[in-house]
Amino acid sequence: MIALSGFPFGRRLPCDIYWHGVSFHDNDIFSGQVNKFPGMTEMVRKITLSRAVRTMQDLFPLEYNFYPRSWILPEEFPLFVAEVRMMKDSDPSWKPTFIVKPDGGCQGDGIYLIKDPSDIRLTGSIQSRPAVVQEYICKPLLVDKLKFDIRLYVLLKSLEPLEIYIAKDGLSRFCTEPYQEPTLKNLHQVFMHLTNYSLNIHSGNFIHSDNVNTGSKRTFSSILCRLSSRGADVKKLWSDIISLVIKTIIALTPELKVYYQSDIPAGKPGPTCFQILGFDILLMKNLKPMLLEVNANPSMRIEHEQELSPGVFENVPSPVDEEVKVAVIRDTLRLVDPQKKKRKDVQCQTLEHVPEANEELLDAGPADRREYGTTKSPEAGLPSLCLKQVFPKYAKQFNYLRLVDRVAALFIRFLGVKGTTKLGPTGFRTFVRNCKLSNSSFSMASVDILYIDITRRWNSMGIDHKESGMCLQAFVEAFFCLAQKKYKSLPLHEQVKSLIDFCEYHLAALDEKRLVCGRGIVERRSAVVPCQTDGLHLTPAAHTALLNRTATATKFADYRNHRY
Ligand code: ADP
Numbered sequence: 210m211i212a213l214s215g216f217p218f219g220r221r222l223p224c225d226i227y228w229h230g231v232s233f234h235d236n237d238i239f240s241g242q243v244n245k246f247p248g249m250t251e252m253v254r255k256i257t258l259s260r261a262v263r264t265m266q267d268l269f270p271l272e273y274n275f276y277p278r279s280w281i282l283p284e285e286f287p288l289f290v291a292e293v294r295m296m297k298d299s300d301p302s303w304k305p306t307f308i309v310k311p312d313g314g315c316q317g318d319g320i321y322l323i324k325d326p327s328d329i330r331l332t333g334s335i336q337s338r339p340a341v342v343q344e345y346i347c348k349p350l351l352v353d354k355l356k357f358d359i360r361l362y363v364l365l366k367s368l369e370p371l372e373i374y375i376a377k378d379g380l381s382r383f384c385t386e387p388y389q390e391p392t393l394k395n396l397h398q399v400f401m402h403l404t405n406y407s408l409n410i411h412s413g414n415f416i417h418s419d420n421v422n423t424g425s426k427r428t429f430s431s432i433l434c435r436l437s438s439r440g441a442d443v444k445k446l447w448s449d450i451i452s453l454v455i456k457t458i459i460a461l462t463p464e465l466k467v468y469y470q471s472d473i474p475a476g477k478p479g480p481t482c483f484q485i486l487g488f489d490i491l492l493m494k495n496l497k498p499m500l501l502e503v504n505a506n507p508s509m510r511i512e513h514e515q516e517l518s519p520g521v522f523e524n525v526p527s528p529v530d531e532e533v534k535v536a537v538i539r540d541t542l543r544l545v546d547p548q549k550k551k552r553k554d555v556q557c558q559t560l561e562h563v564p565e566a567n568e569e570l571l572d573a574g575p576a577d578r579r580e581y582g583t584t585k586s587p588e589a590g591l592p593s594l595c596l597k598q599v600f601p602k603y604a605k606q607f608n609y610l611r612l613v614d615r616v617a618a619l620f621i622r623f624l625g626v627k628g629t630t631k632l633g634p635t636g637f638r639t640f641v642r643n644c645k646l647s648n649s650s651f652s653m654a655s656v657d658i659l660y661i662d663i664t665r666r667w668n669s670m671g672i673d674h675k676e677s678g679m680c681l682q683a684f685v686e687a688f689f690c691l692a693q694k695k696y697k698s699l700p701l702h703e704q705v706k707s708l709i710d711f712c713e714y715h716l717a718a719l720d721e722k723r724l725v726c727g728r729g730i731v732e733r734r735s736a737v738v739p740c741q742t743d744g745l746h747l748t749p750a751a752h753t754a755l756l757n758r759t760a761t762a763t764k765f766a767d768y769r770n771h772r773y
Contacts, residue, residue: 225547227480231506239478242545245505246368246482248468252461253486253503255341256281256312261460262500264685268702269610273460275453276500279343282309282329284670289342290326306345306391311338315504317405322396346499347390350492352432354387358404358501359429361488362537363454364596366544367481368465371604373458374544374596375451376537379429380529385412404491410513417515421529428529441496450498451599452607454488457500458600459610463617467681470621471630483545485509485537509534536595543588544596612702613685615709619644620684622716631678634660637687643719644712646691663687 227243232250251257259279266273280289297303309329311319319338322345323329329342349356361379366372386401395401400412409415409425418424422431437443473479487507491499511531512524543549600607623636632640637660641647647656660679667683679687689701692708699707 226542226545238480241480242547243480243482244484244541246365246465246469246484247472248465249484249486249505251468252464253505254313255310255502256339257464258461258503259341259343260682261464262457264613264682265456265460265610267689268612268705272456272610275449275456275498277344277346279341282340282342286326286329293326306347306396307342308345309340309342311340316407317399317403320403322391322402324391324393324396345391346491346493348494349388350494350496351388352381352383352435355383355385356388356402356404357381357383357432359432359488359490359492359498360507361429361450361454361490362507362533363458363486363488364483364537364541364544365458365486366483368462368469371458371462371600372598373455373600374598375454376533376540377430377595377597378533378536380533381427381429381432382406383409383425383427385409385414385425417513417525417527419528421532424529426527426529428533436496446492446496446498449496450490451603453490453498453500455600455603455607456610457488457503459607459614461503462611463613463685464681466614466617467621467624467630470624471628474628483541485541509538511535536592539591540594540596543591543594612705612709615713616685616688616705617681619688619709619712619716620681629676629678631676631680632684633678637679637684644715646695646712651694659687659690663690 223238223240225241227238227241229243229245232245252261259276259281262273262276263279266276280286280292282289293305296305305324307323307326309321309323314320319340323342326342351357359379359381362376364374364376366374382404384400384402384404386398388401389395391402399408400414403409406426414425416424418426421428422434433443433446436446469482473482484505485507487504489501489504491501493499511527511534513527513530514522515525517523619640620632623640624630624632625636634657638653638656641653641656647653663683663686664679667680667686668677688708689705692704693701695711696704696707
């Protein structure tokens with residue numbers, strides 16, 4: 210049963226899939242699957258996304274050069290001015306343009322271009338509305354002399370383990386005025402510089418087309434065909450796009466996990482989540498894909514409004530939208546289908562060998578789709594999947610980037626009380642103590658100062674005042690500080706990796722010790738006084754947690770062997 214933003218039979222009957230319109234929030238769902246992750250809307254806001262990507266750019270600058278250099282306003286305005294001045298001084302021929310985008314804005318709302326940082330002050334908007342100012346990509350790829358961007362649909366099927374699918378086709382949304390590189394004269398021409406459909410639809414030049422290869426909205430595959438016929442390396446382009454998507458999601462997952470454990474605590478009944486995301490990508494002239502933004506709630510409309518006669522509007526089908534979006538929703542439902550697992554279990558009982566990956570099964574076109582046992586697949590008549598698995602398929606190439614994920618795992622461990630997203634001072638002290646990070650040159654008093662300094666600064670940025678304490682980004686900053694202090698001469702990502710290994714090793718050792726103590730107590734209890742309680746009381750839940758951590762301990766035996 211699927212619930213579309215409501216409950217078909219009240220709240221009495223649980224549903225298999227809950228399809229929410231905007232965001233996750235619903236604390237009364239205890240089972241099934243929800244089409245939104247907690248915290249996703251917050252994570253993809255312009256400021257949060259820029260911050261998350263910047264953390265990754267600090268660690269891996271080359272791998273994350275697909276996102277334009279960005280500054281957060283108002284707090285980074287002085288930094289923006291200083292950096293631009295420095296870059297101009299070192300290269301006087303550099304004549305940049307910047308794009309200012311209000312945080313939380315969409316459909317081009319409030320966006321404008323500037324040539325100089327001082328132009329921001331003239332508008333007076335930095336005081337009223339937080340925003341991101343970003344380097345403007347001046348040399349986009351043009352088709353028919355027009356700038357266009359790509360909307361790609363990505364299914365985040367699971368956070369833990371990470372599972373990502375990308376739709377094989379997307380949309381290309383065109384500007385409606387021929388493109389010219391930005392000058393003071395044309396900066397304000399939105400139909401030339403902004404590709405938003407919601408803006409360009411109001412230009413007299415917008416072309417609705419029944420053909421996916423022409424008009425102001427086309428399929429991405431039609432662009433690829435054109436590029437390929439001009440001799441472009443389309444395979445490389447796709448692989449760059451896949452890499453951009455995976456890296457972006459890797460940047461988002463640490464904080465998403467913090468939200469997740471807060472809304473759906475482990476060990477309690479709750480749903481699992483999946484989400485369709487809209488990635489907006491701009492191709493540069495040299496075919497390098499650049500990330501513009503991620504949409505948590507991409508429009509799935511398959512019709513558009515058309516003015517039939519003056520003042521008379523009608524919704525008419527849009528074949529381009531239909532071709533791309535129907536397939537995305539259909540295949541998302543196929544991939545998350547709860548019946549599929551049951552069918553697979555039956556198949557496993559009747560067959561000696563069944564391909565491991567779902568994808569292998571599902572990717573087969575109708576002609577070579579195999580029927581297993583006597584269970585006839587209800588997918589037999591459907592076209593092959595438009596969603597292609599890219600993670601864990603390419604995990605080996607990208608796992609080294611998942612450092613902040615491991616920092617987030619440490620953060621979550623020390624959050625203590627379930628349901629919070631911020632770390633208190635005691636939690637931070639326990640983290641430092643358990644990971645053996647304080648010593649004669651780094652006293653517990655310095656630990657407290659570090660906590661207070663960083664937490665105060667992050668909280669003064671006014672992101673979330675609901676809870677007090679240290680948010681994940683602040684913890685990441687403190688962690689980077691500690692890593693730099695401890696492993697001075699290494700590059701940042703190696704400093705951070707070394708500190709993570711160090712912390713995980715000490716925590717695994719601690720868990721092992723606790724487990725042994727726990728076992729000792731249990732043995733002593735059963736041998737001497739079977740029912741007597743003593744200091745360390747292990748509830749079944751705590752015991753399971755310790756057992757899980759022992760698995761981690763085994764994992765880090767390698768580290769220990771290497772070390773001693
Ligand atoms: P919104 O959420 O309001 O649509 P976007 O970040 O998608 O905001 O920006 C709107 C449009 O502005 C994009 O579709 C793109 O055409 C253009 N744009 C955004 N950022 C850049 C950039 N850094 N360089 C060039 N064009 C950009």
